[in-house]
Amino acid sequence: MELIHSDFKKGIVKIRITDPEDLWYLSHLIDEGDVLTGTATRKIKIGSGENDTVAKKTFTITIAVETIDLAEKGDVLRVNGKTQEELELVPKGSYQALSLEVGEEFILEKSSWLSYQKQKLQEATQKKYHYLLCLADREEALFALTKKSGYEILLKVKGDVPKKGNLTEAKKDFFQEIGQSLQDYALRYHPEQVILASPAFYKEEILKKVSSLEVKKKITLAICSDVSETSLDEVMKRPELKNVLQLSRARQEKLLIDELLAEISKNNLACYGWKETQKAVNSGALNRLLITEHFIQKKRKESTYSELDSLMKQVDALKGEIFIISSEHEGGRRLDGLGGIAGLLRFKIWE
Numbered sequence: 001m002e003l004i005h006s007d008f009k010k011g012i013v014k015i016r017i018t019d020p021e022d023l024w025y026l027s028h029l030i031d032e033g034d035v036l037t038g039t040a041t042r043k044i045k046i047g048s049g050e051n052d053t054v055a056k057k058t059f060t061i062t063i064a065v066e067t068i069d070l071a072e073k074g075d076v077l078r079v080n081g082k083t084q085e086e087l088e089l090v091p092k093g094s095y096q097a098l099s100l101e102v103g104e105e106f107i108l109e110k111s112s113w114l115s116y117q118k119q120k121l122q123e124a125t126q127k128k129y130h131y132l133l134c135l136a137d138r139e140e141a142l143f144a145l146t147k148k149s150g151y152e153i154l155l156k157v158k159g160d161v162p163k164k165g166n167l168t169e170a171k172k173d174f175f176q177e178i179g180q181s182l183q184d185y186a187l188r189y190h191p192e193q194v195i196l197a198s199p200a201f202y203k204e205e206i207l208k209k210v211s212s213l214e215v216k217k218k219i220t221l222a223i224c225s226d227v228s229e230t231s232l233d234e235v236m237k238r239p240e241l242k243n244v245l246q247l248s249r250a251r252q253e254k255l256l257i258d259e260l261l262a263e264i265s266k267n268n269l270a271c272y273g274w275k276e277t278q279k280a281v282n283s284g285a286l287n288r289l290l291i292t293e294h295f296i297q298k299k300r301k302e303s304t305y306s307e308l309d310s311l312m313k314q315v316d317a318l319k320g321e322i323f324i325i326s327s328e329h330e331g332g333r334r335l336d337g338l339g340g341i342a343g344l345l346r347f348k349i350w351e
Helices: 021-028 115-125 173-191 201-207 211-218 230-236 249-265 275-283 293-301 306-316 330-337
Strands: 001-005 012-016 036-045 053-072 077-085 097-101 104-108 131-138 140-147 148-156 193-198 219-223 270-272 286-292 321-325 341-345
Touching: 001 115, 012 053, 012 341, 021 053, 021 077, 021 115, 036 097, 053 097, 077 115, 097 275, 115 249, 131 201, 131 230, 131 270, 140 173, 140 249, 148 173, 173 193, 173 201, 173 211, 173 306, 193 230, 211 219, 211 330, 219 275, 230 249, 230 330, 249 270, 249 286, 249 321, 249 330, 249 341, 270 275, 275 286, 275 306, 275 341, 286 330, 293 306, 293 321, 293 330, 306 321
Parallel strands: 131 193, 193 219, 286 321
Antiparallel strands: 001 012, 012 104, 036 053, 036 104, 053 077, 077 097, 131 140, 140 148, 270 341, 286 341
């Protein structure tokens, strides 16, 4: 994402979308009541009778936001609302949708920008730290890229290798195959770091098969219990990756949820669920607010997002931190199981 212009005193920013993941950020930055100015296209009829032709006309419109919908594939963010000015083809006050995609420029205006929103905007405009993960053992391998909201699975592969105790010779060197694929993906996607994990000693054997010195410099070895998608979360929490993954959003989310669950188990500095979290905010005890994407979507669908927005403004006014947790990660799924909203407290709330 490119921040072309910003004036937070007036509440205005101009943004260019440069990456599909920018849309995930924008789906949480754009709120009901914001004012959005962008381009839209409409089909217009030219002529009359049998010789009619249809042409597309692009125009700039300004809408007061009412609904925000991120497409399932994550490639389009549709923002719908009422137009704020009269245009030739669009009456003032009529509903119009703006489709935000990679390459689009638009202006976003808020009555005020909360601290966490400025933080999210800054995070989105900074360099994106993608990590390539390879989990492997003697029989299978899994390759994935970290994303702002989960993982993109690149490949799952099983090797043509003999079972233990079977003296049949393998047709291919499976570790060579894994090492080559790891190298190919690293050179294609240019990740900041490459994580190679396995049970036992397999990772060391695979590392020997990587010939590119450029790729080898990026590789960090880690341990995993098995080769599965659930183990991706396990690997991201490994202590040996602390320094390598210090800028990883996925890792930060996992550590936050781990801290929350530890405090809940001790019946100490934590709250969860809508009513308990409201109580903590109103008492001034809440230090860090954790909300999942699914909870935000639920509030929007129920037309009760304004009460969540009010709660976040309270937290911001109290200098608390707000974290939007991806429901695609293990931590987000656990938080959804607790109601989708929780908090870490400054002090314990007594009944």
